[in-house]
Amino acid sequence: MPVIALVGNKGGAGKTTLCVNLASALAARAPTLILDADPQRSSLQWRTLSDSDDAVSVADAVDDVADAVNRVSGEYRYVVVDCPPSVHAAQTGEALAISDLALIPVQPSPLDIWATVHIEDKIADARERNPGLQAMLVINQLEPRTKLSQLMRQALAELSLPAAQTAIRRRMAYRSSVLEGRTVLDQGKRGEAAAEEIQQLIEEVVNL
Ligand SMILES: Nc1ncnc2c1ncn2[C@@H]1O[C@H](COP(=O)(O)OP(=O)(O)OP(=O)(O)O)[C@@H](O)[C@H]1O
Numbered sequence: 001m002p003v004i005a006l007v008g009n010k011g012g013a014g015k016t017t018l019c020v021n022l023a024s025a026l027a028a029r030a031p032t033l034i035l036d037a038d039p040q041r042s043s044l045q046w047r048t049l050s051d052s053d054d055a056v057s058v059a060d061a062v063d064d065v066a067d068a069v070n071r072v073s074g075e076y077r078y079v080v081v082d083c084p085p086s087v088h089a090a091q092t093g094e095a096l097a098i099s100d101l102a103l104i105p106v107q108p109s110p111l112d113i114w115a116t117v118h119i120e121d122k123i124a125d126a127r128e129r130n131p132g133l134q135a136m137l138v139i140n141q142l143e144p145r146t147k148l149s150q151l152m153r154q155a156l157a158e159l160s161l162p163a164a165q166t167a168i169r170r171r172m173a174y175r176s177s178v179l180e181g182r183t184v185l186d187q188g189k190r191g192e193a194a195a196e197e198i199q200q201l202i203e204e205v206v207n208l
């Protein structure tokens with residue numbers, strides 16, 4: 001049962017957005033659960049907005065990430081953990097201790113790239129207890145025409161953590177779908193390009 005944690009040291013990097021979209025796309029392939037480990041409980045809130053019985057389940061794991069994972073092991077093929085916006089939060093540490101993969105969304109901005117230094121340290125710490133932990137940066141809110149976005153790959157190449165080939169672009173479908181507890185996958189034509197990049201990212205993740 002691969003456990004995938006969305007982590008980072010910046011608020012608003014896209015952890016919850018990627019969490020609900022990736023988990024929903026994974027759920028179409030195999031039983032998948034979201035564990036919300038962020039005291040803001042945004043993934044849980046997203047799920048309460050959904051009127052679809054088929055939407056991926058979200059469980060509260062704010063007080064007990066490891067216990068929650070143990071409780072559901074065997075029931076799900078994938079577990080996706082939405083973490084708080086700090087690597088120093090207890091929940092992030094707990095999630096990294098039991099995860100197979102840390103996915104780290106990073107926006108194309110120098111401040112966000114600098115903040116990844118803390119994540120590199122935290123991942124290195126977590127690997128002492130959890131040596132199998134893999135980690136991958138994911139560029140989020142890419143705007144391909146801007147100079148900063150073009151420089152992003154270069155900047156990320158200098159970090160010790162690998163970056164996913166798939167970058168997630170800044171698209172309205174990611175914002176509007178959340179309002180209805182939905183994802184870019186069920187937005188038809190409006191979400192087509194976004195759904196495609198989410199599937200591409202999943203291919204990278206499941207083939208790691
Ligand atoms: N690829 C994207 N395109 C457009 N908007 C996006 C994208 N990714 C995230 N957003 C928007 O950016 C904002 C922050 O995203 P999100 O809440 O997913 O970040 P977060 O890392 O979970 O934040 P927090 O640290 O507070 O938990 C939201 O308004 C979200 O809709």
Ligand SMILES: [Mg+2]
Binds near residue numbers: 015016017042082
């Ligand atoms: Mg969030």
